């Protein structure tokens with residue numbers, strides 16, 4: 029997968045050189061290219077923003093600079109364009125799975141009050157353009173949102189996660205964990221500061237372990253994410269409720 033990221037703060041993406049994503053880049057699974065938007069601003073001050081039409085606080089990012097940058101980066105190709113914004117469609121595990129199937133993603137990182145909307149209008153005619161929110165809180169720009177999405181998507185790519193099963197067992201993953209968060213995890217020692225590991229996990233009985241883990245996942249979903257629990261098959265809840 030090729031990932032292009034355009035931003036006025038390319039240094040935000042240094043973390044993509046380390047850990048899972050860094051190794052995927054070394055292996056060639058991921059081809060990440062970060063671009064400085066100001067390289068396409070031609071005035072002496074490399075201006076990328078201007079005052080908003082209709083008034084209001086802050087500044088808006090200029091369409092001309094973005095248009096030149098995107099045209100140069102995509103070179104006539106057709107990546108899927110993802111634009112982080114507070115007003116976008118929610119970024120979910122399902123969307124991460126969808127993006128992980130794409131051969132080429134282009135992330136446009138806005139700052140200030142956002143990017144002139146005509147940029148998304150212009151490229152929606154040529155590319156698949158998704159405006160995406162990573163949550164109902166307001167960031168100062170798109171860079172952190174892109175880091176979140178690149179990690180969530182990157183870990184789903186073949187060979188990136190040491191243990192491919194992990195992704196299958198992810199919270200929210202389609203299939204058995206749909207609408208469920210994960211339960212608690214434990215490792216050695218079996219007793220730590222008076223806290224024991226649940227005996228079932230030491231039993232070696234895989235069926236009982238699987239059932240216990242599902243019970244705990246449902247218990248935690250009901251406690252922390254009632255809106256997800258509401259979407260669970262009532263039969264599932266009912267069966268487990270009796271034990272929860």
Ligand SMILES: Nc1cc(-c2ccc3ccn(Cc4ccccc4)c3c2)n[nH]1
Nearest residue numbers: 112113114138139162163165167169170
């Ligand atoms: N989930 C999520 C995404 C963002 C986000 C993404 C890109 C940008 C570009 C500029 N800002 C600042 C901004 C503040 C308020 C209104 C509009 C823009 C951004 C915020 N915040 N929260």
